[in-house]
Amino acid sequence: MCGIVGYVGRRPARELLLAGLRKLEYRGYDSAGISLMAEGRIEAVRAVGNLNALEAKLAVEDAAIAGKGAVAVAAQPATTGIGHTRWATHGRVSEENAHPHYDSGDRVHVVVNGIVENYMSLKERLSEQGNEFTSETDAEVIAHLIADHYDGDLADAVRRAYTELEGHYAFVAMCVDEPELLVGARKECPLIIGRGEGEQFVASAVPAFLAETRQVQFLDNDEIVILTPDGVTITTPAGEELERAVETVDWDEETAEKGGYETFMLKEIHEQADAVAETIADRVARGDGVDLDEEGALDEAILAGVKRVVVVACGTSYHAGLIGRYAI
């Protein structure tokens, strides 16, 4: 799990993104980063650690590069940007592995929540084509893939990239050639749109933008969203436009953090169906039963040599672990 947030509008994006990330920090605090678009280029700032580390780095950059035209202190503050707070799944906790990730030409930046299962084969192909990878993550492949498909239309490139990606993820992309545009995609991981006047938000959870707007649209699986300051379009991966009602959430901030439920316990209970679906999605994706054969882990010869299985868990997982021990 990690948190993603995007803003496109007319106000300075940086503070809005940082405020959004603050609300998503519980989703991951290995590293954080933002990409801002201003004066014809995108600049990413990333730092290992929680959001305080990113804010400290931004402050140092502000001081060190003042007057040199960097995005952080540009005359025209960036009004388009994306942000991320990471819970690492693929690749160490390091600055190189922190999001946003970008393609070799530094034109497409992305923030990703989730896992790209087929990233190895895509990475191999894209590397052979001359793309240079700078991280160990599965997520970086999305930036290169979109750039590879890019032909002047980010939404189209995202749709084409989406059809090649396997796994469960949500991502938001921006491209230097289309400054007032964000394009997102959702497959099994949450992505919610916040509608404003002349500005739009997109995030992993409502609290990220609740202080700015209460008008929301919920994205479903297998949907692409195109956001500009003036509006939002939702399409299928084939480009067919979809209707989506704008809903008003009347939650206060505390209720929003609990997803509209009265307590965190109720929220967790109701989230179980989605949590289980997300967890097993890759294993049932191929449609012919449950696929548990991960890297030969269930190879009988290997299993025959196993002397001891240790289940490590605490809290409610401890009780799940006891059931697991019994089942094994």
Ligand code: GLU
């Ligand atoms: N798989 C991505 C990474 O490791 C995203 C992680 C997440 O969703 O927490 O960078």
